[in-house]
Amino acid sequence: MKAAMSTSLVAPLLIFFTISLVVSGSALSIDYYAETCPDAELAVTEVVKEAIANDDTVPAALLRLHFHDCFIRGCDASVLLKSRGRDKAEKDGPPNESLHAFYVIDHAKKAVEKMCPGVVSCADILALAARDSVALSGGPTWEVPKGRRDGRVSRANETNQLPAPTFNFTQLKQSFSQRGLSTKDLVVLSGGHTLGFAHCSSFQNRIHDFDTASDVDPTLDPSFAARLQEICPAQNRVKSAGSAMDTTSTAFDNTYYKLLLQGQGLFSSDEALLTHPKTAGFVSQFASSQEEFFEAFVKSIVRMGSLEGGEEVRQNCRVIN
Numbered sequence: 678m679k680a681a682m683s684t685s686l687v688a689p690l691l692i693f694f695t696i697s698l699v700v701s702g703s704a705l706s707i708d709y710y711a712e713t714c715p716d717a718e719l720a721v722t723e724v725v726k727e728a729i730a731n732d733d734t735v736p737a738a739l740l741r742l743h744f745h746d747c748f749i750r751g752c753d754a755s756v757l758l759k760s761r762g763r764d765k766a767e768k769d770g771p772p773n774e775s776l777h778a779f780y781v782i783d784h785a786k787k788a789v790e791k792m793c794p795g796v797v798s799c800a801d802i803l804a805l806a807a808r809d810s811v812a813l814s815g816g817p818t819w820e821v822p823k824g825r826r827d828g829r830v831s832r833a834n835e836t837n838q839l840p841a842p843t844f845n846f847t848q849l850k851q852s853f854s855q856r857g858l859s860t861k862d863l864v865v866l867s868g869g870h871t872l873g874f875a876h877c878s879s880f881q882n883r884i885h886d887f888d889t890a891s892d893v894d895p896t897l898d899p900s901f902a903a904r905l906q907e908i909c910p911a912q913n914r915v916k917s918a919g920s921a922m923d924t925t926s927t928a929f930d931n932t933y934y935k936l937l938l939q940g941q942g943l944f945s946s947d948e949a950l951l952t953h954p955k956t957a958g959f960v961s962q963f964a965s966s967q968e969e970f971f972e973a974f975v976k977s978i979v980r981m982g983s984l985e986g987g988e989e990v991r992q993n994c995r996v997i998n
């Protein structure tokens with residue numbers, strides 16, 4: 678009798694525990710808006726397509742926006758919020774000064790709000806726009822789990838939590854593992870550097886005053902280093918000067934890994950992937966198989982995109998409700 682009683686008590690408890698785990702764990706799902714806003718994805722894709730047709734720097738910008746969003750307070754669109762007076766938002770933190778194409782998310786939000794007001798979060802729109810950016814640049818496509826909430830907090834000083842281009846392997850590994858991401862995720866997601874552009878300031882540590890022995894990082898291919906020095910002289914540099922991330926910087930492909938193996942990665946953080954046998958192995962694998970890179974990228978970006986945060990569905994992506 679005693680045993681029977683305890684079983685009957687334990688069973689509902691177990692059910693409650695399981696349900697609360699599901700609720701408090703990642704509640705994202707692929708068909709999250711199936712009933713409430715079935716055409717949201719189409720609307721976002723249309724806006725992204727149009728923006729890319731006018732400006733081929735948009736895909737890189739949207740992919741990086743999603744990454745910077747997820748790495749601070751989870752994927753909660755905190756990166757989109759505007760500063761309020763002296764309260765500087767993430768957007769205005771030093772590593773985020775070169776983020777751009779915010780208007781694309783605003784346009785997409787407007788289009789979606791017209792169809793179903795107050796339903797689709799800005800964080801979901803950003804995740805969808807990043808997926809579309811990769812796919813429309815020749816990369817893989819995937820189903821985006823949705824149901825993210827938008828955050829109400831955005832602080833410029835928290836942008837110091839973003840990994841820096843000068844980071845070594847240990848620092849990068851720590852930055853990713855703090856967010857539950859593996860060293861494989863680190864290598865795979867660094868492949869996002871197949872798209873876009875970097876300013877001289879992001880890699881100047883490698884081409885001027887590298888250390889006491891050499892001006893230039895010895896792991897850089899010498900002719901590549903010379904080219905970078907020409908674009909980015911030590912003095913009188915044009916502020917907007919810089920280099921494409923790889924030689925095919927509007928195509929999402931595996932060129933980034935191929936160049937990395939030739940000493941032509943731009944940042945110390947890219948080069949750092951070769952300093953550990955395990956991550957160097959992944960670099961070689963992705964350099965020789967674009968298909969394996971694409972497959973891994975989908976898994977890693979879905980993982981990164983599931984970092985939780987936020988509590989509301991913002992009406993305007995730039996301001997809290």
Ligand code: HEM
Pocket residue numbers: 734736737738740741744775777840841842843844849863866867868869870872873874875876877878879919922944946
């Ligand atoms: C592993 C750590 C990472 C570091 C240290 C890093 C650092 C940087 C830096 C310094 C820039 C250039 C900024 C500039 O000079 O304007 C950049 C650009 C970029 N990053 Fe990363 N990044 C990292 C990971 C990622 C990830 C995970 C993604 C996406 C999956 C990503 C996507 C991009 C893209 C697409 C650009 C080009 C942006 C544009 O052209 O507008 N990065 N990154």
